Amino acid sequence: MIQVHDIRKSxxxxxxxxxxxxxxxxxxxxxxxxxxxxxxxxxxxCLVGLVVPDQGKIELNERNIVPMNQKEKSVLRKxxxxxxxxxxxxDSMTVEENVRFPLDMFTAMTIAEKQERVNFCxxxxxxxSASHKFPSELSGGMMKRVALxxxxxxxxxxxxxxxxxxGLDPQTAIVIDELIQEITREYQITTVINTHDMNSxxxxxxxxxxxxxxxxxxxxxxxxxxxxxxxxxxxFIFASEFLKEIRKLNxx
Amino acid sequence: MIFIGTLEGFGxxxxxIGSLFAKPExxxxxxxxxxxxxxxxxxxxxxxxxxxGTFIGAxxxxxxxxxxxxxxxxxxxxxGSMTRDSMILELAPTIxxxxxxxxxxxxxATELGTMRITEQIDAMDIMGVNTRAFLLGPKxxxxxxxxxxxIIMAMLLGTIGGAIAGELGGYYSWxxxxxxxxxxxxxxxxxxxxxxxxxxxxxxxxxxCFKGFYVKGGALQLGKASTDAVVYSSIAxxxxxxxxxFLFL
Ligand SMILES: Nc1ncnc2c1ncn2[C@@H]1O[C@H](COP(=O)(O)OP(=O)(O)OP(=O)(O)O)[C@@H](O)[C@H]1O
Ligand SMILES: [Mg+2]
Numbered sequence: 001m002i003q004v005h006d007i008r009k010s011x012x013x014x015x016x017x018x019x020x021x022x023x024x025x026x027x028x029x030x031x032x033x034x035x036x037x038x039x040x041x042x043x044x045x046c047l048v049g050l051v052v053p054d055q056g057k058i059e060l061n062e063r064n065i066v067p068m069n070q071k072e073k074s075v076l077r078k079x080x081x082x083x084x085x086x087x088x089x090x091d092s093m094t095v096e097e098n099v100r101f102p103l104d105m106f107t108a109m110t111i112a113e114k115q116e117r118v119n120f121c122x123x124x125x126x127x128x129s130a131s132h133k134f135p136s137e138l139s140g141g142m143m144k145r146v147a148l149x150x151x152x153x154x155x156x157x158x159x160x161x162x163x164x165x166x167g168l169d170p171q172t173a174i175v176i177d178e179l180i181q182e183i184t185r186e187y188q189i190t191t192v193i194n195t196h197d198m199n200s201x202x203x204x205x206x207x208x209x210x211x212x213x214x215x216x217x218x219x220x221x222x223x224x225x226x227x228x229x230x231x232x233x234x235x236f237i238f239a240s241e242f243l244k245e246i247r248k249l250n251x252x
Numbered sequence: 253m254i255f256i257g258t259l260e261g262f263g264x265x266x267x268x269i270g271s272l273f274a275k276p277e278x279x280x281x282x283x284x285x286x287x288x289x290x291x292x293x294x295x296x297x298x299x300x301x302x303x304x305g306t307f308i309g310a311x312x313x314x315x316x317x318x319x320x321x322x323x324x325x326x327x328x329x330x331x332g333s334m335t336r337d338s339m340i341l342e343l344a345p346t347i348x349x350x351x352x353x354x355x356x357x358x359x360x361a362t363e364l365g366t367m368r369i370t371e372q373i374d375a376m377d378i379m380g381v382n383t384r385a386f387l388l389g390p391k392x393x394x395x396x397x398x399x400x401x402x403i404i405m406a407m408l409l410g411t412i413g414g415a416i417a418g419e420l421g422g423y424y425s426w427x428x429x430x431x432x433x434x435x436x437x438x439x440x441x442x443x444x445x446x447x448x449x450x451x452x453x454x455x456x457x458x459x460x461c462f463k464g465f466y467v468k469g470g471a472l473q474l475g476k477a478s479t480d481a482v483v484y485s486s487i488a489x490x491x492x493x494x495x496x497x498f499l500f501l
Contacts, residue, residue, distance in 0.1 A: 048378055070382070077380035088375035091366075102379050105277055154379075 007056030034211030081151030289394025309410025332432020335414035364464030
């Protein structure tokens with residue numbers, strides 16, 4: 001469970017987050033949507049403590065990350081997994097070493113136990129046969145899967161995904177979405193996903209919050225979002241002419 | 253403004269050095285990384301330092317021999333002690349350090365800078381790794397552990413280079429040179445070389461780490477950080493060289 005209370009963040013004179021309050025529950029995919037520049041990445045970076053908000057509280061199971069120092073954050077972060085917009089795989093390590101790295105660093109497992117866990121995670125993301133390749137030898141979709149395997153290897157309580165399917169074809173994007181949804185349900189993870197992709201929003205968005213210029217403009221589920229009368233949100237969802245036509249047809 | 257910027261940068265540098273003294277999450281990971289760095293620096297720079305060291309010794313011998321011949325009243329065996337002392341005191345540590353500033357300095361800055369701009373460092377942070385300690389510590393420690401032996405190698409090869417050049421040029425014989433090598437040996441000079449071979453690699457690796465780790469932006473800033481690492485660490489080396497000579501000679 002993550003509770004966010006009135007967080008604000010400015011860079012110089014630019015107010016990027018203008019008082020966000022919301023709540024993310026475990027076992028469901030919480031999605032943050034909004035135009036490019038709306039503040040989604042800054043918001044997520046606040047949740048994981050990479051950016052310190054000017055004001056407000058962010059409680060991960062009642063532990064407020066905002067005032068924490070580096071050491072306290074380190075402890076909390078062992079419960080987090082994150083998927084970065086640019087993958088952030090370690091390019092000097094093979095796929096297997098990437099996924100094993102958190103185990104090497106933080107567990108006292110034996111080599112055999114680690115290998116078993118790594119194989120399990122790679123299988124879970126349908127990537128069993130690429131273990132000895134380097135990230136530069138993978139396709140975009142494969143990199144996302146490796147990143148996901150690495151993010152889940154320590155059984156995180158919280159999973160953060162910044163645009164997990166940007167740059168992927170629609171089918172691969174759906175595969176990644178479904179994977180995230182499956183592991184979220186299966187392990188009761190509190191998952192937060194930033195996205196532009198309306199397919200994923202409708203597909204897996206248990207809870208959706210819509211950011212408009214640093215404010216939370218709407219909140220609801222994927223059942224509700226198609227029938228909202230929020231003008232801004234409708235403009236955002238039905239951005240293309242194609243979708244506008246479909247909407248008109250639906251309403252007739 | 254420049255002054256304040258520099259002061260701020262220096263403060264950040266000092267705090268970076270301070271953060272290296274943290275308890276490792278897992279000692280074996282840090283040790284493995286340190287070994288890897290030692291290997292990279294040692295093997296990566298072995299040949300260039302060997303070749304440059306030898307030729308520097310040789311060319312020093314040739315130039316001074318010609319000078320001595322024009323004077324005429326100093327015996328040629330003196331070249332042995334002269335080459336030895338120049339290698340120990342100045343040429344081996346300083347030239348090696350400048351080469352390493354170029355090679356190791358830019359390597360380190362580029363590696364760390366790439367990790368920064370592709371969010372690999374953030375990814376490690378999110379896992380709960382103490383990234384400053386884990387990414388910078390082994391590089392600096394690895395440098396401190398391997399560079400002194402590179403410098404000693406340069407010193408030995410340079411002295412041998414001097415002998416070869418003397419024979420080839422017909423300035424003096426190996427016997428004369430050997431006699432000179434044993435003459436008026438100053439342990440103080442060796443001590444000085446050791447001080448330099450600790451201080452120089454520390455400056456090179458830590459400045460390169462600093463420039464790489466704190467890169468902001470993209471490929472352009474990365475290139476600049478890498479160049480800066482070379483420029484600043486070279487300057488630091490020559491300044492430190494002067495200060496050490498001043499304090500310890
Ligand atoms: N470190 C920073 N310094 C200054 N301004 C920043 C910084 N990080 C973000 N911003 C500004 O904050 C605003 C929101 O950025 P953010 O990256 O959160 O957008 P986003 O919603 O994630 O967009 P996208 O969908 O394109 O990823 C932008 O106007 C950006 O310029
Ligand atoms: Mg973003």
